Amino acid sequence: MVAIVVAALLQQALTALDCDVSWLITTAERMLGGARLYRDIEEVNPPASVLLYVPPVAIGALLGLKPEIVTVALVTGLALLSLHHAARLLALPPTRSTPYIAAACAFFLLVLPADLFAQREHVALIAGLPMLALLVARSRRSTVRRADSWSAGLAAGIMIAIKPHLALALILPALWLIIRQRSLAAVQTPEWVAAALLCTAYLLVVQLAFPDYTARMLPLLRLVYLPGRDSWSNLLAGPMVMIPAVAAILTLWLSRGRPSEAAVVALLAAAGFAAAGLVQGKGYLNHGYPAVAAALVAITLELGRPGHARAFGSLCALLLALGGTYAYDRVPQPGALRDAVVRVGPPQPRLIGISFDFALGHPLTRWVDGRWVGRRGSLWVTGNARQQLADAALPAAARRRYEAAEQADAAMLAADITRQRPDIILVDETPGVRWIASHPPLAQAMRAYRPATRVGHVTLWKPRPSR
Incomplete structure (x- = not known):
């Protein structure tokens, strides 16, 4: 695990945060300097995209550090905290494969994003991971502490606030859970209340603190931004769809068609993330990252099951992970x-x-x-x-x-x-x-x-x- 963190930090030291993150940090700086968002400086996305970067900008100003350094440090810390929370909820039995599963998941959150590190989709996946683990725990009817339910639900609310269509990554596993348990009680739990409350509070903040977004930006976005889509051939042939599809096939092959609850939830989350990317229709690499990472988590969990550690499956998973990392290594260095x-x-x-x-x-x-x-x-x-x-x-x-x-x-x-x-x-x-x-x-x-x-x-x- 330590080696993965060191590799991630070294990777970020040798590259740069991409154009979106750089612009959003600049926007957060201007906003903290008194500029009015969506009037004095304009951003395509809703306020959550800018608000994410306000803390590292403010902390950097307080400590005399560049916001980029603080952003990388905070996102790295949040990723490790999210992994710890998810692992506690999953309660994986301690086996010889457990440390490798943890290291692989850390790789997917810290190294795989490459130049897309700290992108909104990256942060969204980090925030949503405990909720996905909680859905696995609910499928096993495990006992869950109320504090864990509320913290996972609030983090899921943050994920949805960042980009609302990412909720598909939670809805698909939730529907599977309802069907599996034949009861709506499976989702009538504190975490969903917490997520709903946070999203409601965020909507109020948007309406009260950022009225220019709905009054000025939304009409412009509907006119010029939303209609622009990549072709379906490019969308379906890109890593957002192809890597999760291959990972799903490998996972089903390894499990002989009977994957574990954790692998099923991860695959359904990957499908939801991919569907969210298709809804956006832009084909940007950052839109596909959560689907790729969730699918790789699924195959990793399946490889970690006793009797399923097959050399061919491990090799394919490694190649998919390295291929995804290469695909995301795209920030130009002019x-x-x-x-x-x-x-x-x-x-x-x-x-x-x-x-x-x-x-x-x-x-x-x-x-x-x-x-x-x-x-x-x-x-x-x-x-x-x-x-x-x-x-x-x-x-x-x-x-x-x-x-x-x-x-x-x-x-x-x-x-x-x-x-x-x-x-x-x-x-x-x-x-x-x-x-x-x-x-x-x-x-x-x-x-x-x-x-x-x-x-x-x-x-x-x-x-x-x-x-």
Whole structure:
């Protein structure tokens, strides 16, 4: 176990938190600095996505540490606490395979995420794990302390608050439990009350503390963000579906079609997580992580049963785990772009970007100790609107709405550039200077800047010398 923790920390020391986590840390910093979320700075996701990173930002400021370091430390600690809680609820008999099961599960929570470490789905799985273990205990009609029920339920509520459709990972095992015990009493327990209370409290917080989310962001998300989906062929052929499917087949083969209660719950949770990813339809790697990890937990639990430690199954499980880890090792390391920003800009530069790629400015901004001055992390509105505008059959009324959203996106960017006066503007070749010229307010704002250098497909613009 200690070796797994050391490997995880070393892995994080040698890489970087991905663009989403970097942006959410930046958003939390801005919010703690007095910015109003969804007005002064905009985030696609509901408030829970930002609130998750407020504690590490606040602790980092108090201790004089970078929020990234505190985030990794806190998530690592929470993962170990979650594993301990789940193990106590499962009450696995002490056998020679028990330490290996614990080490494998620690690997799935701490090493497997790779560059997706501390992503919302990663934290959600950590929060939901005790509830899944509690469902196994309920299936065995084990005695459960009320404190364990409430703590697991509250953690499950956090998982659902992070992304509500992740509730499918709890609903499927709960339905299995109801059918197995032929009674609704199986889910009329304190943990479900605790989860419901936390979700209700969160909804009240959203309505009272973040009214701009429902008033301003939700209509925009319904228009441009939610309709954008990856193709079904890509979704079904990706690791989110394929790795859990292979793990399920191996688990059923190892058990001769009679998996343990714990393996059944893990497989159903994996199916629920995969279904949640398909509902989102984006095909992002972080959306598939919980399904992959839960499926690998299932096969590990089955391999740990007496008489089931087969070399072929163990080899396949190892290959799946390593394949998943490789798939998630994807945070780009644009050293040349970082060096160019340091060379062209002043210390602690103020940055903004003209790009559809969210990963262009994040985590780059934090790598150069800079400050992102845009209200949005990228031109995600325009990028999603153009995906819909590419449909030749789009009705005229809908086309006007998407064109208006693009115009508003460009106008917001122009206002941010004029008001904030960034030291460097990162201009991606897509959308490029032609797109800038097609939006007069943005073209006017860019007249105060000139190209300074180019790195790959990105041109760095800096202010023109004052006369």
